[in-house]
Structure formats: structure tokens, C-alpha cells
Amino acid sequence: MSGFGALLAQRLRRDRVQVPMWAVGTALLALLTYVGVHQSFGTAADRMALLATAAANPVVLLFRGLPSGPDEGAFVAFLIFPFLAMLAAFMSSFLAVRHTRGEEEPGRAELVAGTPAGRTTPLLATIAHGVLANAVLAVLTALALVACGFPGPGSWIAGVGAAAVGLVFLGVGLVAAQAFSTSRGANALGVWVLLVTYLLCGIGNALGTPSADLQRIESSWLTWVSPFGWGENTRPFADDAVWPIVLCAAVAAVLAGVAVVLQATRDVGAGFVDERPGRVHARPVLATPLALVWRLTWPGIVGWIVGGVLTGVIATKLASVLGQAASALPSVQAILDALTKDGSLAQGAIVIFFTMLGILAAACGVQVVCRARQEEAHGTAEPVLSSAVDRVRWLAGYVAVGFAGIVLVIAGAVVGATAGLATLPAPDWTLLGDVLVTGGGQVAAASVFLVVTALVFVVAPRLTIPLGWTLVALGMILGLFGALFGFPDWLVHLAPIADAPTVTGAGVDLNGLWWLVLAVVVGAAASLALMRRRELAPAG
Template sequence: MTDLVPLLHARLRRDAVQLGLWILAALALAAATVAGVRGQFPTTEDRAGLLAAAIANPVILLLRGLPSGTDEAAFAAFLIAPFLLLLAALMSTFLAVRHTRAEEESGRADLIAATPAGRSSPFAATVVHGIAADLVLGGLVALTFVGLGYPVQGSVLLGLATTATGVVFLGVTLLGAQMVRTSRAANAIGVWATLIGLLACGLGNALGTPSEDLQRMRSAPLAWVSPFGWGENVRPFDADDARPLLLSFALAVLCISVAAVLQHSRDLGASLLPAPRGPARAGRLLSGPIGLAWRGGRGAIAGWVVGGLLVGLLSTRLSSVIAQVGDTVPSVQALLQTLAARGSLAQGAIEVFFTLAGILAACAGVQMLVRLRRDEADGLAEPVLAAGGGRARWLGAGVVVSVAAIVGVLGAAVGGAAAGLLTTDDPDPSLLRDAVVSAAGQAEAAAVIAALTALAVVLIPRPAALLGWVIVGAAAIVGLFGPLFGVPDAVVRASPLASVPVVSGDTVDPRGAIAWAVAVVALGVVAFVGVRRRELVADR
């Protein structure tokens, strides 16, 4: 036990900024939701109208929680619960990898294992550290809702659901880190497990059984295979049923226990899955910085492309359902207009889904540029520069692969939209045009975010990776949820995801296309000029 104290102290010092940002983001989102509900939906009739629209429209339930009545607190939980659970899951995922597989990959785990701490104490410290972070997050979420005047029991259960979901994905990622040799692969396992769980829960809610008054929804069985479904079925401020969380804690205990056994039984640096064996000699692709950057990022790009394909497929497969709702449930049209869709309901669905595809594309582009910073910090950029690549070519390689990732994700989304139309009864060919326009606009938005990340890598390299992901998160939150939170239009338009060209009726609304194009070029020029004038920074 005495070995845990210095290890925990070191982890707390190392993670203070990262965990602080995750927790502050969750609390700010919770407070903004309550303010948005009180400002945008002050009456029971307002909330009832949106709940009826959500229950009638599968798209809205994919992006929101489980409807549980018109009470203000329950309505706020419906809007925010999935995103609180998502933040807890992602925070725990990255924490688990940072202190296990990443430590082995860097060689620090060998140094710690040579001390009296041995091999078991660092793993135990990571488990305690992760659970403590989730408890702090859940506790502060509960205090936030209590402080804003909501019932104590429901607030505590919402905080407990947040904690439980974080602990589940802590365990899942700890287990995944035993399977693969690299921290990148371990992070990919955790992130994709999180996204699949979120999608399964959203689909389970969308396919559920509504109440007769269209104010509540009972989840379909699909939601019950996901930790997000377990957290949402607590129904804070309504049923206040903590029993689904027993499933979360049981799965967490199982995953952590199996991970502990595997950690103890394997060699440091080894994994259950063997590392892929490449050819004995490098091909022509690896003769330059671009080929090297592509070789390192192609696996991650493939995962983001699959995500874009699925989003595009859903955009047109569900549009036919949405188009039939407008005449019978006018609040659906009002809601989609609130989300910035100005045309038919099917066009609104295209815009919403392609905004999600734009977020995936931005994540893919940022990840490729963040890899440059990681290679620099690990000393891997020096051999590339020593081979005559030059700083500008090194940065250019990352930019080229980042652009390829953005185009690949959104191109796959357009392909998925086309496939969805081909498998839909009485398809509307104009929706493919809408998808292409939306994809082009979101490509520009993702390029802006990637350009900002590239500039951060050049000018402020040490926090550049964190800053890149913060930019993605801020743009997504403001762009997707700003109107519902009552954020001023000027602030919403500051998010490139929400101010790029879209189809409005039979015309194209250019929005900020020219301004963002100029911004991309300007940011790129500054980044390439700046990278020529700075030295490599080989530490984090």
C-alpha cells in the first residue's frame, strides 16, 4: 500500500491539467444545459412539444438521451445525460492508456518495475487513480445539479451514472491495453468501444416503445447491451432506479480483474495479440516523409472512414422516415430549424448527420497532425529531418495525410448516403446533391480545425495535442448544441461546423465559405513560415 502513495501523487501531478479540463468541460456543459432549458423551454408545453418530436423522430433520439417526462430536471437529463456519460468514458479511456500501455511503450514502466513498486503497484495505482477521477467527476456533476435547484436524489443518481460509465470504460480500456502492443492501438480500442456503445444506445432508444402521451420512451433491447443504455435507464429525476448501474459495476469489475491477471502473467512490452510483421525491406512508399506519415496513420484513417460511411448511410436511410413526420408533428420541423436546417425535414436530417461526419473528419485530421507532435516529442522526427526531409516537408507530410483523412471520411459519408438512397423505397435523388454540398462544407470546416492544430504544433508544441482536441470539442459543442442552449448566433457562427455551406430549399446557402477558405490559407502560410524558424522540441 505504501508503494501506491508516491505513484498516485505522480499521476495526480501529471494529469492535473488534463483531468481538470475534462471535468470543467462536463460541468460547463451541465450548467449550460440547465440554462438553455430554462431559457428555451420554460413551460411544460414547450418541453412536451420537443419530447413528442424526439419520440416521433429517430434522428433526435440518436443524438439525445431517453425521454422521461416533462419535468424540468428530467428534461434536462434527457438533453445532457449521453454527453456527460461520453465525457466520462473518454476521460477514463485516455487515462487508462496513458498510465499502462503508453508507459510500457516509452520504457518508463521498466524503470518503475525495477523499484520496490514492482509490476503490480503501477497497475493498481492506475485503477485507483481512474476510479477516483470518475468519482470526482460524478460528485461534481451531482453538486452542480443540486446547486442549480434540482432534486438531490436525481442529481446523485445522474452523478453516479456518470461515474459508473467512466469506470466501465476504464476497465474496458485496461483490458484492451493488454491485447495490443502500442498506445495508439489501445486508444483506438477504447474510443471505438465508446462510440459503438453510444451508437447502440442511441439506436436502442430510437427503436424503443413510446408512451401513449409521447412523453416517455422505453428502450429496445439493443440499448441494454451498452453501458450508456444502463446509465440512461437510471432515469434520474423520474424513476430514479439505480439497479441498471449494477450491470455497469459488474462489467467494470470483470474487465479490471481480467486485465490485472493478464498484466501479471505477461512480460512488459508484450501483448496477447502479436505485433504485425512487415516486409523485410521498406517499399518505395517509405522513401519520403509523406509515405512515412501515411504508413503510420492509415490504420486510424480506415477506422474514421468506416465511421463516416455509417453516418452517411444513416443520413439517407432515416430521411424517408423523417419526411413523413412533418405533417403530423410540426414540432419536428421546428426542432430541425433550431438545429439550423432551413428546408425540408429530409434536408435537415442530411445537415445534422453530415455535421456529425464533419466532426469525425475533423478528428481524423487532427489526429494525423497530433502524430507529428508525438513523433517530435519521442525523437522520431529527428531521423526524418536528418535524411534531408526538412522541417517544411515534415510538416507538409502531416498536412497532406490530414487532408487525405478529411477527404476520405467525408467521401465515404457521401458514398454511404448514396448507398442509403439506393436501398430506400421511392428515393429522392436531390438528397444526394444535398449530401455532396454538406460534405464539401464540412470538409472546409474540418480543414479550418486541422489548420489551427497545425499552427499549434508549430507555435506552441508542448500543449498542441491537447489544444487540437479542445478545438474539436469546442467547435462540436457550440455547432451542434449552441442553438438549444440559447448561445448567441454570433458565437454559434464562430464554429466552422455550424457556418459552412448547406442546401436551403432549392438553393445553396454559402454562409461563411469564403471567410473560412481565406482562414485556412492564412493559417497554413503562418504555420509553414513558423516551422522553418523553430527547433525541434523533444519533450512533452
């Protein structure tokens, strides 16, 4: 197999920063979750009460794992395993597309195919690279759990189970890269498969059968159509089942085999899903660069808006659930106090979920700016800039559409929250004011991510995509989990979503608003001013 070792070494070198970041981040999330659980749910009675609440209110299971008992290890797995598996899945899917379809678009794959390596060896090297990346993630996650004092078998089941889900999505990414002729389309398919299967797993758990003591749930059949469901049914620190891992590995092998067969039957650069032919004459509205940016990015924005609507519905639906849990469980009340500055329980639910919404909105804005980098790298920005459109106006179009996407995501959540309130038996319409305040605050917070990513695009264009998404991930960890993990306030408030205006028991806290607005104004102005003199940066 000529060139396999060299191609594998090239992939390892290229991802020498990205893969360790994913793997170490996953292990740190497991470690920090243990710290939070040990502080907030240190007694078996606390854990049993929360598990009973989850079993009695299935909506909680949409965002958590599969309850397997009140043992501390099993409880940590219930809280965190879906997120460990999700990180492995994102890492693997992006890795697969980056080294397959991402190599074909600029023409590098065609050059390699003209060597003795041929067309199949690079794909096999990518598969081996994906397996090694997930093995590193599994080992680091397992070692983090062992360091917490958990039993070795359960720790390894948790680490390998998360990596096994990652392998399935490695296969998904490989097949998506064969199906679509652009890395953008392949990545979009991978993300949608991930989100849909994650939701199916949550719904399957919510429809499952709880035990008599409400400490364990047996999944319904719907869970078994999702790789996340297979991973969760390993039940680390409870059953330590190995066969779901074998199932994941088998499905991953089948998907990889399908990708190899498809690779051998298509032309280089082509995909099995044809691109939709464009109009002979563009609509008059596309004469402006702003309209062109919207045309290029609206499908992704619509997806984030749907996520915003669902978040808004669940925020108001879950408010009563958290209220019931906190009335019987002091540790839940303590968590709400830490996150919501002593507001009411219903306000706490709104603040928590709209903080999550700030991450969704930020991801929408960052994705739009990343599209600007993709257009530049693929050479399609150059024809636009060769016309009467200058660089500043071109970038301003992406920033403006990114901001519009943020506003639309938040607006979708407000609509969802209103609909959720309307379906409650006794709706508290005063919560709608809290929704508007927290939602408006998250517009400012998400806009900080937008302008910082735009500034990175101008100053260091090749770092736009990895650094933009890394900032979103750090903002999520600090803003959503920082208070639970006991991080100091100054560190938590480095995340814009944690510094956004919010509601408290005393009214509205606007302390962070002015800093966020200042950061947005300065970041936008700096990125546009510096763009005036920047040359185009091709892919590299």
C-alpha cells in the first residue's frame, strides 16, 4: 500500500493541535463534571431525588443520558456521557470531511491520486487517523475518570463508549464526503445526522420504562436507532456492557466500507448528490453583496432558528419541572442560585436555557463569518471583489447577515417560549418579560463572538474556522458550567454569555451590557478598518 505511512503521518501532523484539543477538552469535561457532582450531589439521597425527578418528568431526559442508578459513577455518566459522545462525534465527522472532500476541493487529492498512492490509500489513511484520534480521546477520558477515583472497568467503558460513538460519525462523515461535492454540504449533513440522532435518543429515553423506585430507565425502541442510544446503553459504572460498543464498531466499519466503494465509483471532485443548477439570470435582489451573502447562508441560519424555537419551548416547559425538583432537593436550588443570582425558580429556568440559547446564536454568527473564509479559500470571493464591491463592503455583508441571524435565532426562541407558556395549564405570563430581557442580553453576548471571529478572519484568516469554534466552545464551558464547577467569578465572566443582562430577584442586572456593547462596536470597527488593506489569503 504505497504511501500509506506518509499520508497517515501528514494527517497526524496537520491535526497535531486540533485533535489534542478535542480529546483533552472531552477529558476535562468529564473531570469537571465529577467535581460539580461531588459538590452539588454529594449524598446518595440527593442523587436519588434528582433521578426520580428525571424519571417523573421525561423532558429532562432530552438533554441528559440514561439513568442507571444513584451510584456516583453511574450518576456522573447519566449527566455527562451524551456530551462526551457528542464531542467525539463532532471531532470525527469534521476530521473525516476535512481529509477527504476538503482535500478534493482545492485539487490536492487529484495530485495525490496521480502518484502510486492512488485514490484509495488517502481514504484508508483518513480512516486510520480517525480511529487513532478516537483512541486518544477514549484513553484520556478514561484516565480522567480513573483519576476521580472511579472503578477502572466503568471508566474505560465510558471512554471507549464515547469514542465508539465517534467512530460511527467518522463513518457518517466519510459517506457524506462521498455524497456531496463540497465540504460545506458534507459537514452540514454530518451535523444534521448528529443532531437528529441525539434528539431521537433523548425522545427514546423519555419514552422508556422507569423502574419502580424511579432510579433506572429502560430505553424504548426509538433509542436503538441512534448511535447515542447505543453508547448510553453501555451504562458505565452500572452494567458496563461491552456489546453496544461492538455494535458501534460494526456500524462504523460498514459505513467506512461504503465510503471506500463509493470512492472507487465516482470521479474526482464529483459527488453523488448533484448541485442544484442555478438560474440563467439572477434575481435583481442578488445584485447587492448583502443579498448574495444571505443567499449563501440562509439554510444554515434556518437550522439555528429551529434550534432556537425548540430551546424557547423547552425553557418554559421545564420551568415548572425545576421548580418541583428544587422544592424537594436543596442541591438543585443551590445550582439555580449560582446560575441565576437568587431569582425565582421559574426565572432560573429561563436564564439557564437562554444562556444555552446564547451559544446557539453565537454559533449561527460564527458560521456566517466562517462562510466568508470558505468563499475566500475556494476562490469564489475573488470574482466578487474584482467588481465594484470593495473588501470592506464585502466583509460588512457577512457581519450584517451574521448579526441578523443572531437576532432571528433569539426571536425564534421568544416565539417558542410564548408557545410553551400558552400550552401550560396555568401560564405565568410575567415570565415573558424575563424571556425578552434575557433574550435581548444574549443578542449582545452572541454578537461578541461574531465580531471577534470577524477580527480573526482579518488578522489570521487561516485560523478563522478552528479558532472561531474554539471560542464558542470555551464560552459554553465557562458560561454554562463554570459556576457549577466552582470557577472564580472573574473567569466565568470572561464568557460573554455569562456577562449578559439577566433577571434577578431584585430586578434586571445590566452590569455587563455596556462592556458587551463596547466590545461589539470596537470589534466590528477594527475588523472592517483592517480589512481595507488585507490581501486575499488562499487555502493553505
